Amino acid sequence: MLPKAYDPKEVEEKISKLWKDKHVFKAEIDETKKPYVIVIPPPNITGALHMGHGLNNTLQDTLIRFHRMNGECANWVPGTDHGGIATQNVIEKKLSKEQKLSRHDLGREKFVQTVWDWYKECGNAIYNQFEKMGWALDQSNIRFTMDEDRAKSVYASFSNLWNKKYIYRGKRMINWCVRCSTALSDIEVEHEQHAGKLWHLRYKMENGSDGVVIATTRPETIFADSAIAVNPKDERYKNLIGKKVRIPLIDRLIPIIADEAVEMEFGTGALKITPAHDPVDYEIGQRHSLETFIVINDKGKMINLPEKYLGMDRDLCRKETVKDLEAAGLLVKEEKYNNAVSTCYRCHSAIEPYLSEQWFVKMDELAKNALKAIEEEKVKFHPANWKGPLTNWLKNIQDWCISRQIWWGHRIPVWYCRHCSEKGLTFTTDKQGKEQLSKVSFEDGAKPIVSFEKPECPQCHGHDTIQDPDVLDTWFSSALWPMSVFGWPEQTKELKYYYPTSILVTGYEIIYLWVARMIMMGLEFQGEVPFKDVLLNGIVRDKTGKKMSKSLGNVVDPLDLTQKYGADAVRFSLLSQSVLGKDIPYGEESIIGARNFCNKIYNASRFIQMNSEGIEGPLELPAKPKELCDRWIISRYNNAIKQASDEIKKYNMAAAADILYHFLWGDFCDWYIELAKQRFDGEDRKEVISILINILYNTLKALHPFMPFITEEIAMSLKKYIKDHKEFLIEESYPAYNPALSDEQAQTQMALLQGVTTQIRTIRAQFNVPPGLKIKVLLNTADRNDLAVIAKYQNYITSMAKVETLEIGSDIAKPKQSATGLHGTTTVYIPLEGLIDFDKEKARLDKELAVIENGIRNRERMLGNENFVKNAPKEQVEKAKNELEQMLLRAQQIKTAKEDLN
RNA sequence: GGGCAGUUGGCGCAGUGGUAGCGCGUCCGCCUCACACGCGGAAGGUCACAGGUUCGAACCCUGUACUGCCCACCA
Numbered sequence: 001m002l003p004k005a006y007d008p009k010e011v012e013e014k015i016s017k018l019w020k021d022k023h024v025f026k027a028e029i030d031e032t033k034k035p036y037v038i039v040i041p042p043p044n045i046t047g048a049l050h051m052g053h054g055l056n057n058t059l060q061d062t063l064i065r066f067h068r069m070n071g072e073c074a075n076w077v078p079g080t081d082h083g084g085i086a087t088q089n090v091i092e093k094k095l096s097k098e099q100k101l102s103r104h105d106l107g108r109e110k111f112v113q114t115v116w117d118w119y120k121e122c123g124n125a126i127y128n129q130f131e132k133m134g135w136a137l138d139q140s141n142i143r144f145t146m147d148e149d150r151a152k153s154v155y156a157s158f159s160n161l162w163n164k165k166y167i168y169r170g171k172r173m174i175n176w177c178v179r180c181s182t183a184l185s186d187i188e189v190e191h192e193q194h195a196g197k198l199w200h201l202r203y204k205m206e207n208g209s210d211g212v213v214i215a216t217t218r219p220e221t222i223f224a225d226s227a228i229a230v231n232p233k234d235e236r237y238k239n240l241i242g243k244k245v246r247i248p249l250i251d252r253l254i255p256i257i258a259d260e261a262v263e264m265e266f267g268t269g270a271l272k273i274t275p276a277h278d279p280v281d282y283e284i285g286q287r288h289s290l291e292t293f294i295v296i297n298d299k300g301k302m303i304n305l306p307e308k309y310l311g312m313d314r315d316l317c318r319k320e321t322v323k324d325l326e327a328a329g330l331l332v333k334e335e336k337y338n339n340a341v342s343t344c345y346r347c348h349s350a351i352e353p354y355l356s357e358q359w360f361v362k363m364d365e366l367a368k369n370a371l372k373a374i375e376e377e378k379v380k381f382h383p384a385n386w387k388g389p390l391t392n393w394l395k396n397i398q399d400w401c402i403s404r405q406i407w408w409g410h411r412i413p414v415w416y417c418r419h420c421s422e423k424g425l426t427f428t429t430d431k432q433g434k435e436q437l438s439k440v441s442f443e444d445g446a447k448p449i450v451s452f453e454k455p456e457c458p459q460c461h462g463h464d465t466i467q468d469p470d471v472l473d474t475w476f477s478s479a480l481w482p483m484s485v486f487g488w489p490e491q492t493k494e495l496k497y498y499y500p501t502s503i504l505v506t507g508y509e510i511i512y513l514w515v516a517r518m519i520m521m522g523l524e525f526q527g528e529v530p531f532k533d534v535l536l537n538g539i540v541r542d543k544t545g546k547k548m549s550k551s552l553g554n555v556v557d558p559l560d561l562t563q564k565y566g567a568d569a570v571r572f573s574l575l576s577q578s579v580l581g582k583d584i585p586y587g588e589e590s591i592i593g594a595r596n597f598c599n600k601i602y603n604a605s606r607f608i609q610m611n612s613e614g615i616e617g618p619l620e621l622p623a624k625p626k627e628l629c630d631r632w633i634i635s636r637y638n639n640a641i642k643q644a645s646d647e648i649k650k651y652n653m654a655a656a657a658d659i660l661y662h663f664l665w666g667d668f669c670d671w672y673i674e675l676a677k678q679r680f681d682g683e684d685r686k687e688v689i690s691i692l693i694n695i696l697y698n699t700l701k702a703l704h705p706f707m708p709f710i711t712e713e714i715a716m717s718l719k720k721y722i723k724d725h726k727e728f729l730i731e732e733s734y735p736a737y738n739p740a741l742s743d744e745q746a747q748t749q750m751a752l753l754q755g756v757t758t759q760i761r762t763i764r765a766q767f768n769v770p771p772g773l774k775i776k777v778l779l780n781t782a783d784r785n786d787l788a789v790i791a792k793y794q795n796y797i798t799s800m801a802k803v804e805t806l807e808i809g810s811d812i813a814k815p816k817q818s819a820t821g822l823h824g825t826t827t828v829y830i831p832l833e834g835l836i837d838f839d840k841e842k843a844r845l846d847k848e849l850a851v852i853e854n855g856i857r858n859r860e861r862m863l864g865n866e867n868f869v870k871n872a873p874k875e876q877v878e879k880a881k882n883e884l885e886q887m888l889l890r891a892q893q894i895k896t897a898k899e900d901l902n
Numbered sequence: 903g904g905g906c907a908g909u910u911g912g913c914g915c916a917g918u919g920g921u922a923g924c925g926c927g928u929c930c931g932c933c934u935c936a937c938a939c940g941c942g943g944a945a946g947g948u949c950a951c952a953g954g955u956u957c958g959a960a961c962c963c964u965g966u967a968c969u970g971c972c973c974a975c976c977a
Binding site: 004005006191198214215216217218261262263265266267271272273274278279280281282283339340353383385386388389392393396508509511512543545576577579581582583584585587589590592593595596597598599600602603604605606607608609610611654655658661662669670673758761762763764765766768769770771772802855858862865866867868869870871872873876879880 | 927
């Protein structure tokens with residue numbers, strides 16, 4: 001005997017192995033078919049997958065399985081991302097924790113090797129997780145953003161953009177993360193509101209008079225001030241422009257200048273200008289040719305200032321400066337102020353604006369093309385409301401800083417001749433005593449040689465060339481992903497067949513970082529958008545709506561949940577909550593319902609099979625069943641299939657899951673199996689079993705994209721009954737809507753029988769009729785059709801409502817001591833001598849009456865309104881009329897029942 | 903400062919121009935020979951607020967409030 005409860009663990013392991021051994025997910029080009037391609041958003045190799053990956057990939061898997069079952073040549077391309085800064089940080093932490101070493105202790109080469117070793121470990125864990133979740137990825141061909149083919153793509157794209165002069169090197173104010181010690185692009189910076197302070201400081205005049213008071217949030221940068229700026233229109237300061245003031249504490253003289261950028265309303269209307277440490281000040285400095293003083297270095301330590309502060313951390317220096325300013329009587333005011341602090345998206349430490357030479361990509365042309373493609377709907381967004389923000393971003397795009405001063409990533413493919421670039425190259429000795437190129441300056445004469453491999457110098461033909469120390473932004477390789485996975489720049493047959501891909505499924509949080517750039521690169525290099533649709537999934541949050549994070553301790557691990565409840569349950573719970581672009585508050589409770597559903601499917605299948613003993617397959621769905629409930633369930637099944645497919649096509653996975661869930665649990669289990677029970681030993685035994693098994697098998701197919709394991713497992717055990725089955729469900733055709741199976745009449749008639757049954761059950765429950773008690777039910781209806789249906793299928797009612805005797809007629813009077821129920825035109829009377837509580841019955845009837853009378857009022861008002869009768873669609877008017885008629889009748893029946901309370 | 907979402911029964915969420923559904927929870931009754939991860943039944947909502955369009959609005963429009971998110975160089 002099979003166990004009562006479904007145990008997913010064993011089954012999922014078994015099925016997973018089977019899929020793997022039989023290469024079920026192997027993707028092969030089939031020119032006779034339409035390709036359906038999804039390239040996975042490659043997870044970073046920073047650790048195990050989280051719930052966000054769970055949702056994102058499950059959505060992709062559902063689409064892939066669905067489309068493959070619909071006859072398309074489906075290919076879901078797997079891979080991982082090297083994850084630049086994020087991964088480097090993980091490894092640095094690991095090194096420090098396990099061996100108390102920094103990356104500098106290891107040196108560049110060894111460190112990079114360590115990360116490669118980590119990739120083997122972490123990558124495998126991820127690929128293993130793909131399998132555990134049942135994701136139909138072709139794992140025989142895994143890509144990694146750092147592998148050789150992808151490196152070639154990166155080089156091809158770099159040199160191409162270099163030749164077009166889109167890539168250039170420039171000295172700019174960039175975002176510098178002091179902790180990660182690297183430059184970041186503008187979109188890698190997050191803005192947080194911090195409770196900070198605004199200090200008002202006095203800068204005295206050259207002659208020692210009161211001078212000017214400025215407001216600043218960064219008093220530690222006064223040492224790098226080059227000027228005080230005021231708005232030229234500001235009357236308060238007009239006569240001071242051109243004069244000089246002394247910087248507090250160091251007494252260096254700086255001029256008062258006028259610049260439009262100064263807001264008169266903010267603070268005191270006077271702004272200290274620190275060109276080296278603030279982006280706005282930098283621009284002002286440029287406009288006025290101000291001198292640049294640097295007082296904070298790349299580590300966030302203070303330099304070039306009085307010895308007292310030398311080497312201090314910037315935060316400490318701020319405190320000390322304020323203290324000293326106060327002592328000097330130059331601190332005028334200190335007020336609380338919420339300022340926007342820029343932080344690193346990887347480590348969340350405060351960003352330091354930093355002046356340095358970096359590599360950039362010129363974006364205007366690229367953005368223009370992307371904009372055009374998006375506006376022409378070459379790429380469509382689902383939901384569409386992200387189109388606006390994206391186009392807006394593209395319109396205001398800034399050049400992209402692509403160089404990172406870290407070690408893990410694609411090294412910039414630019415080399416320098418030590419001889420010819422001498423003055424532009426700065427070397428330092430690292431901890432291993434090795435000489436390293438630490439700084440490159442084009443301003444000082446470094447001459448770039450763009451090359452994939454170590455080149456000879458084209459000028460002096462020497463071989464003493466050395467590669468740029470920086471690596472590329474990890475998003476640079478990500479931007480090429482939809483092409484690089486197919487071997488671009490080689491025009492491979494894969495690239496030709498699979499590109500552009502069908503759809504990108506990703507989170508809305510990386511639209512600018514990733515989606516936009518893929519579109520730009522795809523257009524630039526392949527002349528075509530990389531995907532036609534973008535499906536944006538939300539963020540999986542904790543059950544209170546907070547973002548899951550390690551520091552909050554609210555992270556749920558998909559692997560844990562999978563162990564506990566099964567991958568199908570995790571998948572189904574995510575899918576049933578996934579509405580386009582919306583975040584999902586995810587609690588463990590939500591998975592339990594899905595687990596229960598798995599159990600329901602399993603038990604229903606087990607029951608059907610238990611009752612199929614001795615029946616030989618194959619069994620086919622009878623073409624024209626006579627029995628009402630047979631016609632009904634087939635029709636309901638057919639409807640469910642149509643609705644579910646339609647919803648999937650619209651990317652409404654939650655709606656599709658819901659439809660199938662309710663069809664299987666409600667219609668199939670609660671009604672059809674229950675009705676079928678009494679026929680297992682009857683003459684139409686084989687027909688009932690055929691319908692049960694075929695409907696079940698087809699419903700499993702329909703559910704397969706959502707919960708692949710359990711459906712596969714059960715389907716396998718049903719194969720002996722199924723004609724023309726495939727070995728695996730993914731190879732089957734997705735069930736199709738068949739108009740011939742629709743049976744409106746059967747649905748109407750069943751609805752009547754179900755309604756009457758429910759009325760009887762309700763009365764039983766309301767009056768606590770003991771379950772074993774034999775009851776008699778009288779059914780009265782004036783409707784001839786209804787009467788005929790009830791008469792013909794009274795066994796449905798007697799069995800489903802557990803009724804001993806049933807009396808049916810069109811002029812049955814209410815018996816004494818009986819309860820009354822109503823469904824449509826049918827009145828249900830159940831004599832309940834000794835059980836009936838008249839007060840309770842009256843209350844029930846009153847309540848029912850109130851609802852109906854309300855309905856009557858509504859409809860009378862509608863029909864009394866000539867505009868409604870005139871303007872509303874005919875069927876609406878008809879409907880209202882019919883409803884009114886029925887309601888009046890029912891009201892009358894309830895009133896009669898109330899009068900007859902005895 | 904600009905933009906985008908959301909506001910529906912205790913909780914989490916669907917929903918559509920014709921009078922509101924699901925899951926969980928709650929309450930009542932059931933170990934009915936597939937399933938107590940179950941079966942049957944019930945209670946519970948003036949769909950944030952104010953206007954407007956319409957014969958009719960939770961759904962469309964305008965505004966307000968609150969919540970969340972994204973973008974932005976007021977130090």
